[in-house]
Amino acid sequence: MKFQIIKSPSKGTLDMLIRRMGTGNNKDLISTDAVGLVQGMMIDMICAADIAEKAVGVTVKDIRGSCPQNMIMIGIFGDTASVESAINEIKDSLKKEKDLC
Amino acid sequence: MKFQIIKSPSKGTLDMLIRRMGTGNNKDLISTDAVGLVQGMMIDMICAADIAEKAVGVTVKDIRGSCPQNMIMIGIFGDTASVESAINEIKDSLKKEKDLC
Amino acid sequence: MKFQIIKSPSKGTLDMLIRRMGTGNNKDLISTDAVGLVQGMMIDMICAADIAEKAVGVTVKDIRGSCPQNMIMIGIFGDTASVESAINEIKDSLKKEKDLC
Amino acid sequence: MKFQIIKSPSKGTLDMLIRRMGTGNNKDLISTDAVGLVQGMMIDMICAADIAEKAVGVTVKDIRGSCPQNMIMIGIFGDTASVESAINEIKDSLKKEKDLC
Amino acid sequence: MKFQIIKSPSKGTLDMLIRRMGTGNNKDLISTDAVGLVQGMMIDMICAADIAEKAVGVTVKDIRGSCPQNMIMIGIFGDTASVESAINEIKDSLKKEKDLC
Amino acid sequence: MKFQIIKSPSKGTLDMLIRRMGTGNNKDLISTDAVGLVQGMMIDMICAADIAEKAVGVTVKDIRGSCPQNMIMIGIFGDTASVESAINEIKDSLKKEKDLC
Numbered sequence: 391m392k393f394q395i396i397k398s399p400s401k402g403t404l405d406m407l408i409r410r411m412g413t414g415n416n417k418d419l420i421s422t423d424a425v426g427l428v429q430g431m432m433i434d435m436i437c438a439a440d441i442a443e444k445a446v447g448v449t450v451k452d453i454r455g456s457c458p459q460n461m462i463m464i465g466i467f468g469d470t471a472s473v474e475s476a477i478n479e480i481k482d483s484l485k486k487e488k489d490l491c
Numbered sequence: 492m493k494f495q496i497i498k499s500p501s502k503g504t505l506d507m508l509i510r511r512m513g514t515g516n517n518k519d520l521i522s523t524d525a526v527g528l529v530q531g532m533m534i535d536m537i538c539a540a541d542i543a544e545k546a547v548g549v550t551v552k553d554i555r556g557s558c559p560q561n562m563i564m565i566g567i568f569g570d571t572a573s574v575e576s577a578i579n580e581i582k583d584s585l586k587k588e589k590d591l592c
Numbered sequence: 593m594k595f596q597i598i599k600s601p602s603k604g605t606l607d608m609l610i611r612r613m614g615t616g617n618n619k620d621l622i623s624t625d626a627v628g629l630v631q632g633m634m635i636d637m638i639c640a641a642d643i644a645e646k647a648v649g650v651t652v653k654d655i656r657g658s659c660p661q662n663m664i665m666i667g668i669f670g671d672t673a674s675v676e677s678a679i680n681e682i683k684d685s686l687k688k689e690k691d692l693c
Numbered sequence: 694m695k696f697q698i699i700k701s702p703s704k705g706t707l708d709m710l711i712r713r714m715g716t717g718n719n720k721d722l723i724s725t726d727a728v729g730l731v732q733g734m735m736i737d738m739i740c741a742a743d744i745a746e747k748a749v750g751v752t753v754k755d756i757r758g759s760c761p762q763n764m765i766m767i768g769i770f771g772d773t774a775s776v777e778s779a780i781n782e783i784k785d786s787l788k789k790e791k792d793l794c
Numbered sequence: 795m796k797f798q799i800i801k802s803p804s805k806g807t808l809d810m811l812i813r814r815m816g817t818g819n820n821k822d823l824i825s826t827d828a829v830g831l832v833q834g835m836m837i838d839m840i841c842a843a844d845i846a847e848k849a850v851g852v853t854v855k856d857i858r859g860s861c862p863q864n865m866i867m868i869g870i871f872g873d874t875a876s877v878e879s880a881i882n883e884i885k886d887s888l889k890k891e892k893d894l895c
Numbered sequence: 896m897k898f899q900i901i902k903s904p905s906k907g908t909l910d911m912l913i914r915r916m917g918t919g920n921n922k923d924l925i926s927t928d929a930v931g932l933v934q935g936m937m938i939d940m941i942c943a944a945d946i947a948e949k950a951v952g953v954t955v956k957d958i959r960g961s962c963p964q965n966m967i968m969i970g971i972f973g974d975t976a977s978v979e980s981a982i983n984e985i986k987d988s989l990k991k992e993k994d995l996c
Binding site: 796798800803804805806807810811813831832833857866867 | 936942944957
């Protein structure tokens with residue numbers, strides 16, 4: 391599993407991500423402070439998404455669009471502290487291995 | 492073969508899963524208590540789905556949508572005890588190797 | 593090459609398989625007694641399909657649908673004895689290696 | 694590179710192959726005596742197709758359909774002697790390695 | 795992660811790249827002086843795109859089109875000095891490993 | 896990176912290649928004397944295409960069509976001497992490694 395946090399992402403970067411979501415109205419994400427990215431196997435990304443969803447102050451998105459391939463990346467949008475906190479919760483669960491969810 | 496059980500999945504997580512099913516009316520799954528995920532080779536996932544289908548109190552779904560790629564994940568929806576029981580039946584069959592179905 | 597035989601497959605399991613065939617009217621397969629699954633490289637699956645087609649009492653299907661990806665699984669439908677017999681003929685050919693067809 | 698020759702292919706097997714060609718009218722191939730299959734990397738399959746095309750008495754087809762993925766298999770249709778001869782010409786070229794075309 | 799800089803790209807090369815972008819009006823890119831290419835895992839390419847976007851004098855594009863597969867290449871368009879500078883900023887971030895963004 | 900040169904390609908072979916280009920009117924390529932094929936990673940193929948484009952007497956095509964997957968093969972069409980010369984220029988650049996473009 392791989393993690394990245396982009397602080398103050400450029401508009402072009404957010405456009406790339408939003409274009410890959412494919413569903414719903416995600417325009418408000420363009421003014422996000424930070425974005426956390428998590429990449430991994432689909433089964434783990436569903437768990438990571440669930441952990442992040444239960445964290446506060448972040449919006450979680452499946453970065454893939456409507457073509458149902460292997461979901462390999464989720465984006466976690468919010469202010470920098472909330473994104474970092476959500477990423478840390480995923481990393482903490484990961485340490486307790488075989489027990490991510 | 493990889494297993495995960497998500498207890499009290501968030502609405503966003505269930506939305507991700509339901510969006511990847513593609514067929515039929517799966518709206519009632521949004522109020523599921525737990526979801527078990529099983530990821531593996533297509534031939535094994537068909538067997539795992541059949542074992543889970545024959546367990547009680549769960550609904551089994553192919554998490555992929557309408558584009559017939561490698562089915563690599565199934566979702567097992569139901570109350571926590573039923574989902575755990577269905578996952579255990581798959582794990583038990585897996586121990587008797589070469590004999591999953 | 594990997595083999596599985598599912599006896600008395602559940603309706604949900606057969607639905608998953610039929611939904612992945614994509615072509616023709618396969619509704620009569622829903623009342624099949626057993627289904628044999630064979631997974632492997634496309635070139636070997638064409639040969640395995642030909643061997644099974646020449647066996648008696650079974651219907652052979654390419655489990656993929658209309659999107660012409662790598663065919664990696666065939667389903668062999670029929671009564672349990674016929675499916676087992678067709679699978680055994682494929683396994684026998686496989687033993688005489690480099691000579692599957 | 695992998696080779697198979699199917700003598701007297703069943704109608705169902707030829708249907709599977711023809712359904713994966715996607716282009717043109719290939720109905721006359723249903724009465725073919727034998728089919729040779731060659732699977733490998735796209736660049737090698739183009740060369741193999743060219744060698745087979747220059748052999749006599751065979752029809753060469755790209756077994757994939759209209760979605761331009763990695764072409765990984767060609768079918769060589771004709772009477773058994775012609776198909777075997779075309780396959781042998783490809784194998785002969787392959788022996789003179791780095792020089793398939 | 796892999797890097798290439800093409801100075802004075804031919805019109806045909808730029809056509810290939812522009813045809814793979816799929817979105818928006820990219821016709822002005824046909825007169826670019828240089829193009830930098832970066833290939834890697836999707837999560838890293840989002841970071842690399844963000845670094846390049848924040849550099850001056852370049853336009854960053856996701857070279858893939860509308861089908862949301864693994865984004866594996868970005869193109870950085872601009873005058874030779876700006877493209878080289880943006881590529882160097884990505885390489886510099888890469889040296890401080892685990893810290894690309 | 897892999898190279899092949901087909902001298903006097905058969906009409907069927909050229910049809911296979913042209914069908915995989917998908918864009919524009921490529922009918923004049925059917926009378927080409929020779930075709931050079933280069934297969935490799937997308938980032939290298941863009942560079943190889945640019946080198947070939949700058950050679951004389953050849954037409955360079957991306958052999959994939961409109962579905963923006965990994966471009967893994969380019970075709971170089973022209974008289975035999977020009978195709979061989981273009982392929983050699985790519986091979987020469989390849990020798991000066993890390994410096995293909």
